[in-house]
Amino acid sequence: MPTGAKRTATRRLPLNRGRVLRAALEIADKGGSESLTMSNVGQKLGVESMSLYRHVRNKEDLLDGIVDIVYSEIELPPSGVSWRTSMRRRAISAREVLARHPWAIGLMESLTRPGPANLRHHDSVLGVLRGAGFSSAAATRAYNLLDSYIYGFALQEAHLPFGTPEELAELGKSMIPQLSSEEFPFLRQVGIDLVQSGFVYANEFEPGIDLILDGIERRVRLKS
Amino acid sequence: MPTGAKRTATRRLPLNRGRVLRAALEIADKGGSESLTMSNVGQKLGVESMSLYRHVRNKEDLLDGIVDIVYSEIELPPSGVSWRTSMRRRAISAREVLARHPWAIGLMESLTRPGPANLRHHDSVLGVLRGAGFSSAAATRAYNLLDSYIYGFALQEAHLPFGTPEELAELGKSMIPQLSSEEFPFLRQVGIDLVQSGFVYANEFEPGIDLILDGIERRVRLKS
DNA sequence: ACCTGAACACCGTTCAAGT
């Protein structure tokens, strides 16, 4: 009788939207968005892919759902500190979350149909900026500047073929010799210099955010 | 005899990589990346999808190819002007090209396997910055700041459900009433203000680039 | 109430066979 007991037990846990979305998110985290198929999600839950359609309308709905979960992981901008500190903390959290779920960056179409976590997040950010005296136009501009930088940084980071200086060094060893000094002299030289100085892409994020916060303070905050 | 003459004539044009890539690019421009299937590309060329494999290794190769074409459309940074002017012109061109080919932004994975246009572009940008006295580290930082902003801006622009103030107004009419004043007060207010003032997202790009160029001038150019 | 077998339309891709 105990034959297949475990499988049956696993099955007994009733399926629901939350379990489906969590399974999908784990699959995407592990294998990227191309591994996220309805069939894989079903398998992870001990169920056929067709069963999922009772809990999500279709794959698009599933993607919207997991993108909103990712959004919910981003720290809301703290209150009780200056707008700069608050925006800085939020930006760092956002990049961290996107680095953890790199597949999510390419799924921004979902923002056309924002989920509840997304809306709440937007409202909080705008609240902090408005509370610090930004006009609606200035708050929008500041928000857009920060998010453009954050998403663009994350987008590039997600597709970087190296992370650690060691990986960069390895990549440099194989790539740099292929860059002819006549055709790509600057690329070659900069590549050599970066490898030699142990460049770490991730360290570039905070100086960039500070530069942008500076500009916002200086040019955006009290405008219109 | 003239039966099918035209079709035959079209077929006579020998297939080659360039024709395949150009057809693929047109399809993506017209219908987005989800309409870009091997079958559609073949159809556009009067050929079965299997014939394409003589000219591209596989679909990934085809995507790499069209992304590099997109890259080639971005204006190289002009020389003979200040680094700021040069970077500004390049940035504006890059955003314009990405707005014309919004599907390309999600295909950045291809940057792991950069094509010739991509390499040439990188080399030119680094050349301008190095020529203006930027160290390798400073040039990398400046380049990364600009590109993060450009890509992030384009990524958001590509998924914006509105372009013109009229579209924004229409969207506002349908969305704003759904935002409860208790749950999303700031989002609601900012939405109302933006609609009322005729906000145009695209106009935000240049002030943002100028803010970043300012920061680079001030903080990055002469460092390390 | 919840799950699935069978079926469909559509992908990318290979390869032997056609011209």
Added chain:
DNA sequence: ACCTGAACACCGTTCAAGT
């Protein structure tokens, strides 16, 4: 030399039928 028919493995999705 260039193209294609047939075939395969894999998608997302619907729906009638099962428990």
